[in-house]
Amino acid sequence: MKHLSQRALVAGAIELKGDEDEPIAVVTKALADLTKTVDDRIKAIEDKAPTDTKALADRLDKIEAKADRPKTAADPKEAQAVEMKALAAVLRTGTMAGVEDAGGTIEAKSAASSDNDAAGGYFVLPTVDLTIRTLMTDLSVLRSLAEVVTISTDKYERFYSKGKRGAQWVAERDARPQDTARPELIKHSYPVSELYAAPVATRHLLDDAATDIASWLIQNATHDFDETEGEAFYRGDGVEGKPRGLLDYGTAVEKDFVRAWGKHQYIPAGHATAPTDANLTGSLIKLVAALRKPYKANARWLMNSNTAVRLRSIVDGVGRYLWAPTGNLIEGVEHPLLGYAVEIDENMPDIGKDEHPIAFGDFRQGYVIVDRQGVRINRDELTQKGRVVFDVYKRVGGGAGDFNAIKFLKIVTS
16 A cells, blocks of 8 residues: 555656666656756757857846946056046036046936036025125214314305403503503415215116115215315315315424414424333323313324224333223223223324324314215216216315314424
8 A cells, every 4th residue: 555655646747667666766867857858958049049149148248337337447557547537527527428448438427416507506596695785994083073064165264363461450540551462363264175986887787786886886985085085184285175184284392372373282202213101101191281271171082093002001010001991881982091082093193203193182173174065966877878977076175273272292202
């Protein structure tokens, strides 16, 4: 029964000749025969169509080469040359298109990006601030300190009375003098001269610009006026109606009512070029004392920032600063120097030989600024075809007033 069941299991698969045949040997021989049959058939196919098989193999090789990354050249120098060419192409265009090595074109695959215009950078737009920022410059503070007069003619005149003492003591029966000393009148004239600017813009720019170009040009011109007149209020020569500057009149060491009219009094700093802390401290105290009482109520110091730093560094023998905060500290308010407010104006000169770096006094009494109806603006679209000229002008003048109202520190020995 056992031999009968084994024959039934393999029936239809492997035929056994008899009970004496070994099953393993029979299976091994059958597999060998099958393998040989398959090999023979494959060889027959290859012999029959060798050309088709080679073409298929070449096609598979090309597909694999395309899928792989670029291969380097066998020669190291050739490989280096290819790499340098690829790098140059990337730096120039952002891609390696057109660069070839021994195996074909080197391709750089990249995503859309903002750092390359053609790859999408054109659509990344900047945020444009349509306001035009004017760079801040230092404008003269003398206009805020001096007396400003607006006139409707081309000249302003005023008179100063130079008093002389003529009163006398007399007894009851004494003869009275028929004539006593009387004051003298001094006339000051302040003509006005024109400041002019003519910025030009094309009509297309004015029509198409996203910001107000006209207002910007006019604002720039008026700002230029402020800077130009500020310099003239200190150093103008008064020629052809221009303002005569505060520093142009000259100074003398004599006190009020002794020196000639037309010059300011100066206090020597005690050193010809570089006064010491002691020199400056002593001369500042004398400068305050030289200004007479009628002018002290509205008195100010006037100097530039370099001079202010120099004075800020002065200390006495126990480390106390000459110019130190006193009382309540108020943000944005300059602390007084020897009890008087300090104004900073960069038009004042630095400390140096024969210079007048510090002024002290009542500037409203000591200097006059004359305006002729402010700034005028005419828009001219006819003179230059296709262009618009902004004719901007201002007439202004200025000069000294009371020569006793302002004193100067001068860098000299005496």
